[in-house]
Amino acid sequence: MSSSVTFKGTVNGLTIVMNEDDPFEKILSDIEKKITSAKKFFEEGNLAVRYRGRKLSDEEQRQILRLLLDKSGVMINSFSEEANLSKQDDSLKAAYGANGNSYEKTKIFCGTVRSGQEVRYDGNVVIVGDVNPGANVIAKGNIIVVGSLRGMVHAGSDGDPDAYIVAFRLRPMQLRIADIITRAPEEYEEKPETPEIAYVRDGQVYIGSYCFMPS
Amino acid sequence: MGEVIVITSGKGGVGKTTTTANLGTGLALENKQVVLIDTDIGLRNLDVVMGLENRIVYDLVDVVEGHCRVKQALIKDRRYEGLYLLPAAQTRDKNAVNPKQMVKLCQELREEFDFILIDCPAGIEQGFRNAISGADRAIVVTTPDVSAVRDADRIIGLLESSELKNPKIIINRVKPDMVRRGDMMTIDDIIDILAVDLLGVVPDDEKIVISTNRGEPAVTDSKSLAGQVYRNIAKRILGENIPILDVQSEEGFLHKLKRLFGIKNAM
Secondary structure (H helix, E strand, C coil), X not given: CCCCEEEEECCCCEEEEECCCCCHHHHHHHHHHHHHHCHHHHHCCEEEEEEECCCCCHHHHHHHHHHHHHHHCXXXXXXXXXXXXXXXXXXXXXXXXXXXXXXXXXXEEECCECCCCXXXXXXXXXXXXXXXXXXXXXXXXXXXXXXXXXXXXXXXXXXXXXXXXXXXXXXCCEEEECCEEEECCCCCCCCCCXXXXXXXXXXXXXXXXXXXXXX | CCEEEEEECCCCCCCHHHHHHHHHHHHHHCCCCEEEEECCCCCCCHHHHCCCHHHCCCCHHHHHCCCCCHHHHCEECCCCCCEEEECCCCCCCHHHCCHHHHHHHHHHHHCCCXXXXXXXXXXXXXXXXXXXXXXXXXXXXXXXXXXXXXHHHHHHXXXXXXXXXXXXXXXXXXXXXXXXXXXXXXXXXXXXXXXXXEEEEEECCHHHHHHHHHCCCHHHCCCCHHHHHHHHHHHHHCXXXXXXXXXXXXXXXXXXXHHHCCXXXXX
């Protein structure tokens, strides 16, 4: 009989993948078995543990956490549900996991937004083209630039910190999300030629490489 | 029916007037009937660059205000067949002309000339509005400076919103050495930002300064590289398909000679 749980080691710690259809009791016993068989895994001092595959009630979470603490003998830093993503990419989680904003309206602008021009909309904005220095794009929702972003963009302009900005080439003069204003660092930095995402966490703007979600 | 082309840039000092003078002369050398209009009222220069300063009797403002006929104000360049200049007024300002009058003037000149080149003043105000109002197409001049490219971008945006679609650009004063050293924006960098068609790349050339001061457009100088480039641009305006001279990788004569004799570059 196959196990109802799988352990996956990640950069950040451990992820427990659970089978949704099996009864919770089986999951508990399978976790116990896994811990015993994977003792080596728990030699590290402390672990951040995440789970996915099924929804857990608070009580069920507590039970699993106790089991982990009792059987593995390591410190558990945190125990939480992982956003439903295949990649261990914090940036994506920030963008989608915490994505409380859901603007249904989206404006699509085709062409280059040039110096002195402004695209303003009370929803999401997609620019199919470049945003040049001296141009502004301001959206109440999220901003996606299918091209080079070299100008100023302001996502979540009404103060929504869950708004995010994605660009194929993120080289902005200035980035604003909600009421946070950031600019590119002064020192020269080799920037990746891959899509990037900017989002807010703990009152700071983070920039991460953007990978596409699997369907 | 002639074609009205406005030569503009946004930023001052990038070479609009020099470009106008050289392209106009270049087109006249191709046996076209050409008139150059200086719309930089109050700060006229095109007459100086063309060496026609001492022949001005009437100007653009006189024409639009009806003090004279267009024919009377046109200065014929005696050196080049088919080349005329309509100078700007020096004692007035940009508000002395309005876009409607420019459209009417262009319509009138269109009947007799193949090309009407309009030298636009710097800036985006009334003078710019006047200059572009009668134009069919636009040429934007820029230099490989961040500020000039920024202004060119702004101008292209304004041209596009004024129904002057697909402007072409001329990149002026490119210093091949600096580009090769990575100290100057490359042509590709500029095209990447502006996303418009390239009409020509003019290398920085001391001969331009000399010819501008003498009032003899460099395009007539067969030894000048910049002159060669202007001749090519004129031909491109006429629809000829001439590859863009790659000034960035243009080697000095000495280097070419050395390579020819197989001498390693020791310098």
